[in-house]
Amino acid sequence: MKKRSLIIPLSMSVLLAGTVLSGCSQNGQPNATESPKNSSGPAATTAQKQSEPVPIRWVRAANEQDPTKDRILLELQKRLNIKLEIVSIPNDQFANKLNLMMASGEQFDLATVDPGKTLIEWAKNDLILPYDNYLKSGKYPNINAIVNSEVYKGFKIDGKSYFKPLGLAPMQWGFIIRQDWLDNLGLKMPTTIDEFYNVAKAFKEKDPDKNGKADTYGVYTRAGGYADPSITMLSQYIERAYAIAGRTDNWVKLPDGNVTRFEASQAGKDSAAFFRKLVKEDLINKDWLSLKPDGAQGPESDDFGAGKYGIAATTKPDTFVDKLKQLNPNAKVAYLPPLNGVNGVPANLGHSGGYWRGNVIPKTAKNPEKVLELIEYTLTKEGRELTEFGIKGIHFTDVKEENGRIVYTQNKAEADKDWDTKKNGYLYPLAWGAMNYFEYAYIPIKEKNYNYDEAFKNIQPMITSEMATGAFPDYFATNAKYTMAPPLMNVFDEKVLGDQGKLRSAFGEGWLKAVMGDDFEGAWAELQKKWLAAGGQDVITAGQEYYKKNK
Known part of the structure; x- marks a missing residue:
């Protein structure tokens, strides 16, 4: 075993927040090089049911659920024959406290953290266990499919899997469009970048609502508060028509098979020129630069409802439709798919990276196989149902599959007893x-023959009966079908990343000058010079070397 060293970075650039499951404080633990011993699957055997529950200590940030009272956690413990202890640490203290626990050798079984430099240090200092040896048994096929997927391969450290990502929607944001405006103008759904421009222009100039007034425009966007204004959802929608997953920080493939950063690519320049055209012709809202992000999407949904514009980016399409219908009951809204791109770029919505933190198992874990059993169970359809909607007959009274969805009729009175529904809504917090x-989905890993990348594109909506009556019950599932990851996704090599803040600032400043100024070509040339000098050239060189070794 390697000698442990105290790892407490002075600057934690990656916020660690998480979860830790563990047993009683004891020093014994399996060696990382040993093969796992036999253990049961998710369905507990008769012998296990008769044995004492296995204690698992779960340390997580800002926890609200009590495993001694919460009926869902009690049911989970019963099904798996475990005894959970949840230790809650405030968000602003979690990173440092978890790092101290790791460095001091405090006994626990599981942590949920962000990837990055600190995680790599833990692995190299032998403070966390690789999943690989345990997966050889074949008892954890869901976990195996996840850690060995194409989209997550960048997380491996020295070829081993230490980090099991928590599957997040590969793309929550999509676009909706006023179908009745298209019909009024005799236009079809735009499928190319040129058609998109023509529709946006017509929505401004051709009186799409037929009220005889010049009071509409094409698309709403907002960039206030961003160091890099090119990362608005509208600009990303445009950028993906020029490169798969085109946007700041991402990599694109070149015709010669190599890769480069999007910021230095022809796709970056062409997409900026297109966005500039929308700005110069007033096809987007004039206050786009001053408007800061609004999690509730209130201002943009209000303006959409008022009929001020016709194309919206949103994660809450039903909110937009409901506001619109209040003023215009006959209005029609449709899903706007991503565009078929230039030079053969397929219609795509890019990829968010598809995770929000992930699970690691510390070297001090006394029962790593029981922890793996817990993780594996929550990835099954049965486990996902329990941790999303609760117990059948208590938290929901009926469940049925229709049109590819799993629809739950919730018992809100019972949910109120187990979690703060005013704060969290009626989706179980865990x-x-x-x-x-x-949220509101099941990733069908088993059903897709344990091909996680394929399962990720074919999520099955798990929604409430109220959501099923909405205008877009399959919104996230539809978005997922268009997701495509760029090269070098989820790679956390410091040389490949570079100084991200410095690079984003340099690109954002130059991009804005090019878009808003009178000399696009001159501004773009200046941007390239400054971005490359800010470390972009070193990043490109490192990324190309990494890609050649790992593709």
């Missing part, structure tokens, strides 16, 4: 941030 983070 549906996110525990073993999964894909």
Whole structure:
């Protein structure tokens, strides 16, 4: 065993927040090089049921659920024959306290953390266990499919899997469009970048609502508060028509098979020129630069409802439709798919990276196989149902599958007893941030023959009966079908990443000058010079070397 060293970075650039499951404080633990011993699967055997529950200590940030009272956690413990202890640490203290626990050798079984430099240090200092040896048994096929997926391969450290990501929607944001405006103008759904421009222009100039007034425009966006204004959802929608997953920080493939950063690519320049055209012709809202993000999407949904514009980016399409219908009951809204791109770029919505933190098993874990059993169970359809909607007959009274969805009729009075529904709504809080983070969905890993990348594109909506009556019950599932990851996704090599803050600032400043100024070509040339000098050239060189070794 390697000698442990105290790892407490002075600057924690990656916020660690998480979850830790563990048994009683004892020093014995399996060696990382040993093969796992036999253990049961998710369905507990008769012998296990008769044995004492296995204690698992769960340390997580800002926990609200009590495993001694919460009926869902009590049911989970019963099904797996475990005894949970949850230790809650405030968010602003979690990173440092968890790092101290790791460095001091405090006994626990599981942590949910962010990837990055600190995680790599833990692995190299032998403070966390690789999953690989345990997966050889074949008892954890869901976990195996996840850690060995294409989209997550960048998380491996020296070829081993230490980090099991929590599956997050590969793309929550999508676009909706006023179908009745298209019909009024005799236009079809835009499928190319040129058609998108023509529709946006017509929505401004051709009186799409037929009220005889010049009071509409094409698309709403907002960039206030961003160091890099090119990362608005509208600009990303445009950028993906020029490169798969095109946007700041991402990599794109070149015709010669190599890769480069999007910021230095022809796709970056062409997409900026297109966005500039929308700005110069007033096809987007004039206050786009001053408007800061609004999690509730209130201002943009209000303006959409008022009929001020016709194309919206949103994660809450039903909110937009409901506001619109209040003023215009006959209005029609449709899903706007991503565009078929230039030079053969397929229609895509890019990829968020598909995770929100992930699970690691510390070297001090006394019962790593029981922890794996817990993780594996929550990835099954049965486990996902329990940790998202609760117990059948208590938290929901009926469940049925229709049109590819699993629809739950909730018993809100019972949910009120087990969690703060005013704060969290009627989705069980541990549906996110525990073993999964894909709200209102099941990732069908088993059903897709344990091909996680394929399962990720074919999520099955798990929604409430109220959501099923909405205009877009399959919104996230539809978005997922268009997701495509760029090269070098989820790679956390410091040389490949570079100084991200410095690079984003340099690109954002230059991009804005090019978009808003009068000399696009001159501004873009200046941007390239400054971005490359800010470390971009070193990042490109490191990334190309990494890609050649690991593709």
